[in-house]
Amino acid sequence: MDESVVTEHADQGTVGFVGAGRIGEPMVERLCAGGHRVLLFARRPEVRARLSQLGAQPVAEAVQLAAADVVVSCLYSDRQILDVLPGIVSALRPGAVLVSHTTGSPATLERLGGQGIGIVDAPFSGSAEAVRAGRLTVYLGADDEYLPTARGIVGSYADPVIIAGGRGSALRVKLLNNLLFAAISQITLSGLAAGRKLGVTEKALLGALAVSSGGSAAARYIDAVGDSGRYVASVTPFLRKDIAACAEVAADLGVDLSALLAAASAGPLKIEAGGSGDRAADLEDQ
């Protein structure tokens, strides 16, 4: 991107970006393609090199992102948020916006403070391919004054953008969705197992559920991957991580979600809350 293009789109403001991993990198690609001036903090030289070629401007220190009007964070965990973001938030100018894509605890974002700063929670659902296609599902929790800015920025790579409510509400919505997804997966897998005992094929039951009251997104996903065995193999690691995170957040918020957590943990999927270790594997992405 040459200087003239940057100037031309200056009215869209400058975006600071941290967390250019598996999902974050294509976000930066889309922001650059959309004409935004992007300041990038990334530790890995190959990521800096790739995104520089698209017009992003690497900075040496995370705090330099505070020169931007909007900072987008796609960090992997609450721990990373508390490592990286406080310095940026305290240096942001009043009226600036921080959009955090991390699925974690609302309490973590509260700990960032940010008086006069718009802190927007924006957990997502979808793959790197979805980001590249501009089809990432993003949930937005933003106070009214910051919503248009946040929606405009994530609109570069997200559709649908689901407005969950005020600050912190998108993380709560994502938490509840994840619990329901796990619980409905368990129930549906139990139903398929019962069907096998009754001589009903998985294909027949899933075909019926697709047009019936007992149907769900989980049932559609099982049908799409082929059978319950493949589904269990593919979703168990993700759901185990999600449910462990839900348990932590519930404790953090001081709200009793034990009934939902029990429903999410009981069934053919071995995803009891409390598992760990999975997180470390993906940290390299950030």
Next chain:
Amino acid sequence: MDESVVTEHADQGTVGFVGAGRIGEPMVERLCAGGHRVLLFARRPEVRARLSQLGAQPVAEAVQLAAADVVVSCLYSDRQILDVLPGIVSALRPGAVLVSHTTGSPATLERLGGQGIGIVDAPFSGSAEAVRAGRLTVYLGADDEYLPTARGIVGSYADPVIIAGGRGSALRVKLLNNLLFAAISQITLSGLAAGRKLGVTEKALLGALAVSSGGSAAARYIDAVGDSGRYVASVTPFLRKDIAACAEVAADLGVDLSALLAAASAGPLKIEAGGSGDRAADLEDQ
């Protein structure tokens, strides 16, 4: 319908019908409109009068329906099946087909015997309005040789027609769907209640579920009726009856569905298995 029309459609065979209640009466309307010769056994004079005007031919005794090529039964309960159908089945000619729309136990249909008769289970989901629009959802359990005939007849008022497998399988599929619907309703209502505690509105959560992994037909229905309170009021009587029936069928078939029954019974909906009394209220429909 005049005599010439009946003759013209003679190749579609004669249909006997019993159970012309709230759902069954519009089925007869559609069968007559489709050009079928319909023999009707109905106790209520006003039903006989209405359907005679459309071309149906009332018979004095149920056993006279055995003159038909296909008998369609839309009785309310297994008890009614055992009262009414054995005499018809034993008088049917070999190769004839009985289509039973009752949601009940596969064991009840087995008790009918019917050597050389195609006994087809065809439980449905939908309203009288759906029947009149030709949009009833019907599940078919039929051995291969009887499937085309059964599908042709129910096609007069059903779309989609879901092939569940061989004889008895559609009742098993419906049973499992009903259990999953109740369990997913419970989970989703629990999620909405948790959301309220977390400051998330029902509208926001239901809007997110509509495009997310935790979504389900149950969530769509809750959104459609407006809120969880109205949903609980509208579905509780139906689900209580369904779950009681599921518990009976599980016992009848000697299969352990206790985990699914527990999931269907636990939650904001008060639908513990074992309720009764609701059945009597609707018997007048038949």
